[in-house]
Structures are given as structure tokens and as C-alpha cells.
Amino acid sequence: MSMHYQWVAFQTIVVKEIRRFVRIWPQTLLPPAITMTLYFVIFGNLIGSRIGDMGGFDYMQFIVPGLVMMSVIQNSYGNVVSSFYSTKFQRSIEEMLVSPMSSTTILLGYVAGGVARGICVGLIVTLLSLFFTELQVQHVLVTILVVVLTAVLFSIGGFINAMFANKFDDVAIIPTFVLTPLTYLGGVFYSIDLLPEFWRTVSLFNPVVYMVNTFRYGLLGVSDVDVLGSLAAIILFTGGLFAVALWMLNRGVGIRQ
């Protein structure tokens, strides 16, 4: 199959994925909009006004990048894990497995679908935040780069999760017991500089800290961590996970007998 055909097949998956999350928008686009608006109202307005400054910014401005990033992480992961597991569950995955599409095309297609939803929700949350605070992007390139890379990374994570999943419970375990704690403890609501030395060191092992802070650097120009180092680590980790997912897909782990 020539590159052109693979490109058509890739586009087909992306269109299918976007069509899916748009079709079920009350489950995919609306909930994060409502949840994040509540965060803005409660944490930003009501509690934030009593907290005062955080990292040199008012509390609302400080938490916006973290909440946007939290939405991107949860939605890119959630889109791929639920969509790909659903194709396994309904056996419609066989439509792809019998076709001449390469494993790389399948993986890239699903990742692109996850990135599309992650960014779409990220944009919705960003637009909603403008009702509560002013935002000025300090470093456009870093902002775009870190959002896209994070969405790619967690989309691949969702894909791997879906490949291992044998029942719907398996789809919820990682987001509930791994992603949520990592995100809440990832510097979304506070600067890790506020933590005692021990917990600050522990936080540095949390990859979400780097993503949130790099994004915060892109928007506000401040970060608790080294931005270039963070970007390099995210790229490295993304490449590693991509290789793992591709290997699993080629071997047919969880999808071929």
C-alpha cells in the first residue's frame, strides 16, 4: 500500500474518531466544560480571592493553565481508551485488522483522534476561563508544543490501556487510580515551591508537574521546573511509549489470538 493509501486510511480513522466524539458531545465535550466552570467559580473566584497571589499571579490566573492541561490530559487519554476498547468490545476492530492498513497508521490515527479531542476540550476550557480572568500568551510556540505533545503522550497511554483492557472496568482503573492523583498532585492548584523539601522532591517524579509547568510558562512566563528539560523529557517519553504501543499492535497483544 503506497504512502497515499496509508494517508487516506489515516484520514479515515481521524474523521471517524472526530465524528464519534462530536456525535456524543453531551458525554465528551459538555462535562469538562461544566466541571471546569465549577472549578473556576469555586476555586478561582470564591476560594481564590481569599488565597491571594500564587507564583506572582492572582490565584485564578495561576490555576487556569493547570486546569486547561488537566482537561487535555483527561480527554486525550479518555477518548482513545474508550474508543479503541469499544472497537475491541464490538469486534469492529476486525474491520481494521483485515485491511491493509499498517499498524503505524492505526496507531497514528487513534492518537490524532485523541489529540483532536484533547485540544478541542482545551480550547473550550480556555475560552470559558476568559469569562473569569485575562490571559496573555507569553510564549506561543512553547504553549502549542507542550499541549500537542501532552495530548499525544496521553493518547498513546490510552491506546496501550485499551489494548490491555478485557472489560470496561479496566478502562476506568488507570484514569481513576493513576491519572487523577497525578494530575491533582501535579501542581495544578499550587506551586510545588510551597511544598516542604521532601514533598517537592517527590513531586519532581510526577511527569504531570513538568507538563503543567511548561504550559504555565507558555501562558504566564513562569515555571517551577526547567522548561527545555521538560520538553525534552516529554518528547523522549512520548517516543518510548509510541514504540511500545506499536510493538504491541504488531504482535496483536489483546487483539489477535
Added chain:
Amino acid sequence: MSALVLRDVRKIYGNGVEALKGISLDVQAGEFFALLGPNGAGKSTSIGIISSLVNKTAGSVEIFGHDLDRDRVAAKRRVGVVPQEFNFNQFEKVFDILVTQAGFYGIPAIKARQRAEFYLRKLGLWEKRESQSRMLSGGMKRRLMIARALVHDPDLLILDEPTAGVDIELRRSMWDFLTELNQQGKTIILTTHYLEEAESLCRRIAIIDRGRIVENTDMKSLLEKLHIETFVLDLAAPLDVAPQIEGLVLRLRDQRTLEVEVPKTRALNDLFAALASQGISVLSMRNKSNRLEELFLRLVERNLDTGGAA
């Protein structure tokens, strides 16, 4: 040219079950081929391997000369598969399912939509194009799977029990459609439990049992192997005891129904003459079972007796 060549294909599942014990098969281009076997014989595993849904343990598969391991893309483009169980997204629209499947084969959107329309019209599903697939009846879902398998215009069409659970009228129309496809040059491989279906459609046949091919020949030669046919006769008047006729086995099912085993070498006229001489009138006659069914059962039973060592 061979449309499909299997060479010593083996499959051992993770649980240790050896589903295929080294099967070899050669299906010529343009053939209408039946793969028969009892449940658990290895039919679906064979189809799974040919369609890349199951990893084989050993052996090789060639599709129109393209090795499925070394030339995977070229091989897969030539095959369309209609699986036994429904395997499409239940929430997608009928039209989208076909367009998406065409896209997976690299067919651009405009052409994909044209082909989707063609096959949906051909299979009587055009009116349902905007319906979610889960809303279709069982027969419509089966036709949708056939349309989906054809949308990339494959040269080899494999159908795993395509008419299971389909009413007689629809089954007949599907037979006509498959015959038309075969006449247009498509190679068709069919597995079915309806042996009448295999007998009326297929020119060649392979019987698989317990992971081995126990017969692989043309339909005519196979049916010639059937030495005895059993007929059921409806009698004009009741009988208490089955009549005796030399060289034939007769038994009463009930007072008005007589079963007769007739060797192929014996003329049926002899039977009727003998019955008439004993004052027995026959109102109607039919085969006890489909001829192929009778042969199939004998072959499978024989394989059972030899412990599958055929």
C-alpha cells in the same frame, strides 16, 4: 492461477488446543469453493488466519501469489471477509460503515461514497443508509456485512456462514447474488451449515474435521462417492410390517411412512415394481436428507472412527 494456497498451516491456541493440524488447500481463481466441517472443526480458525485475525503457529498462506507474511499489504487488498458474527460498530450509520471501510483500504472519500451507494442499492439497503446499524434486522445486518466486504472490490470473497439465521426468501436472493459475483470473476469461499447451499452453489469442496482436511475434491466426484441414498415414501394405505425386498433395507417409520436404503447401482424402477407386486401404493417420495449431508456425516463419522488420523 491460485487464488488461495495454504501450506501446512497449523494453529495452537494459548490454551494448548491444536485447532489446525497442518492443513493444505489450493483454491483456483474464479472457483466457488465450499469449506465444510462440524462445529469446532477449524473452519473459523482457517478463515481467521487467511483474513489476518488469527496468528498462525506455522505454515504459509498465499493470496493470488502474495505471501501473507512477506507481502501482507498486496495480499490483504485482494480479500474481502464476511464473518460469522456481526462485527460492525452498532452506533454508526449504515452508509458511514461502508465509507469508512473503503477508507481503510485507501479508497478516497468521493469514490468510497459512490461504491457505498452502489453496494447498498445492490443489497437493498439504500433506504436504511442513515439508520444506525443496530436498528437493522438480522437479515439486513448480514447483507450489510456482505456490502462492507465488497466495497474495496476484492478478488477473493470469503463468507463464514453467510446465510445463518436468514429466512428462505432472503437466502435464495443471497445465493443468486453470490452466483452473480462468481460469474463476474470473483473467487468465493464459503463455509456453511446448510449443505444444500454448498451443493447448489459450489463446484469444489473441502471437508475439515478436527483440524485436518479429510476431503478435498470437486462436488461431482464427491457425490459419486455416495453409494447409498435413503428415500422416504408416503404410502396410500397403512402397513403393520415393513415389506421385504431382496437387496434393499426397508423400515417403517410409522404405518404410512416407509424408509428405503437404495444402492446407487440399483434402479428405482425395481423398488416400485416390487412394492406394486406386494399391493403397496406410493403417494410421494423424497430424499431422507440432502445427498451432501449424508456423505458429510459418513466422512465425519469415518474420521471419528480413525481418531482424526485421516
